Amino acid sequence: MEKNYAIESNKLSIHYGHFTAVRDVSIKIEPQKITAIIGPSGCGKSTLLRALNRMNDFVPGCHVTGELLLQGQNLYGRDIDPVEVRRKIGMVFQKPNPFPKSIYENIAWGARINGFKGKMDDLVEQSLRSAALWDEVKDKLQESAYALSGGQQQRLCIARTIAIQPEIILMDEPASALDPISTLRIEELMQELKKNYTIIIVTHNMQQAARASDFTAMMMIDDQRAGGVIEFDETKKIFTRPQDKRTEDYVTGRFG
């Protein structure tokens, strides 16, 4: 019997006009695991990640070929609404980008526009607890989200994403703008979150990928400057016994 994957891509390519940025990516992401996408700058990591919840739709001239399957459904199919895709596949961005509203409203807004019918106070508390932020902000829910530190803001963004109860959470270098302690907290949080969610994270930080992820996809550009996944395996294997010479050079720091 075939294994159930959270999301799988089949020869997924991303083009900007005539330029192919990412070519023929076929990976299968396991549910409730953390999958890291690593690779040198400009290899298309973020482009690939953004293609997974159709964030690239907003980039003029960007189009995608191939298949991206969520529970057997092609997310780039004709009858798929990208809004629904983003509802199911949440995203945390590189720079913390809370809404210029109160902490409470940051979480409640996404829930409200998606037609949440439960008790909002409970949802806010639960989401903030899941993001390990509740104790720090419970007394100032009505204060501005901008008053929080960078690390807290990023956890608020995670809480906001959790609140709409997605199936998959995409994280685009979520800790790159944070100090080491905040980074560590985000990583701990990811370990908690993977009990309920599938997480796909793009990271520049090799140690982070090694520490925090279960699977790793190594990306690299080919001679036509198109990025592609050159190796995809369990993180342990990628970092100890890589099959590809380029992966080995990269993870051992000899290149990139």
Place this chain on the structure above:
Amino acid sequence: MNKNMNTNNHYPQGQDFRHVLNARYRVATVWQTLFLSALLIAIISLMALIYNVVDGAFGYIAYEYKNDPSEFTSTPLAELTQEELAAILKENLSSGAYKKLNNEQPVAERSQADLFTLFMERLVQLDTKGTWSMTDSLMNGEEIRAEVAKKYPKAQLEFRSWLTPQFLVTPMSSKAEFAGVRTAVLGSLWLVGIAILFALPIGTGAAIYLQEYAPKNWFTSIIQTNINNLAGVPSIVYGMLGLAIFVRVLEPLTSGALFGVTDSNGRTILSAGLTMGVLVLPLIIINAQEAIKAVPDSLRQAAYGVGATRWQTVWYHVLPNSLPGILTGSILALSRALGETAPLIVVGASTFISLDPSGPFSKFTALPIQIYQWTTRAQSEFHAIAAGAIIVLLVLLLSLNATAVLLRNRFQRRW
């Protein structure tokens, strides 16, 4: 790398370096002086403008009464009541003139100020012999007094402020001494109000569509270029447009005929307001676009990331965050609409009107029109009230802008 490479470098050292540095500072000083003088020129021009206006609005006036007030009443002029004035008018005016007055507005219902003006205008017949500017009056007071005493022995000379509370609340009059800007101020407020009500929603809507929805292709870039150029089209052209569209083609609408108003043509305050609205539309669109552009993309992505539709993103995040900028644009638009004269002349502002505008279908005049009218008159007293009206216009402009700024600051609640 080779450290010795640096010992023989090509940068000036020691004394040489200081020379180069001083030269750099000299250049900076020259530019700084230039910028400062540019600022000074601007300030001086502005001061000159204000001085010129204020200079005209105060000063000596020499006048004579053709008929002495004591011929009509024994009460001192300042103590005349409304009833007394009404009685005097009825008694001394010809019955035809009195009837005409009564037909315009019943004498019994007219205000004391209005009747006093009529009394002075029709019966006493105040006759201005000359006016002098403020500087003139202050510097050459003796000579003026001597001159007036010689030329007009019966005349009285007094230092007068043309800008009085009375000036603000009296309607237009054919005698400068009794004329006021009430009609013009109300007309201007109506105009600006209609223009903003028309242009702000449409302009903001167009800006949102262009920025958030329209695809970037040759067609939208043509539209964009056109909007940018429209902002620089001479206002008289908008006046022609207003005349053709609002006054002529849309006459049933702008004259109020569709709403049961029968006694007007298309040359109404509504036509003029809409013309002004079209005039400031490009200004509002461009400013709103800039404000929308300034909303960071990360905010849009955050909204899309939690499953918002494009409309929800625009309505809940882009628009509220660009509102202060949009309001800044409307301040500019407001100032422009308040000061424009040419299109109003083309659209058909009334040159002499003493009735307050009562609604969008009234005939109208506006402050710039009134000022223009008065400055073209030969008598110097009209130039003096024109100066007074300019001050009123400037103050009105400042207070309307202040309102918009306050409004903007309210919306600019930073989180």
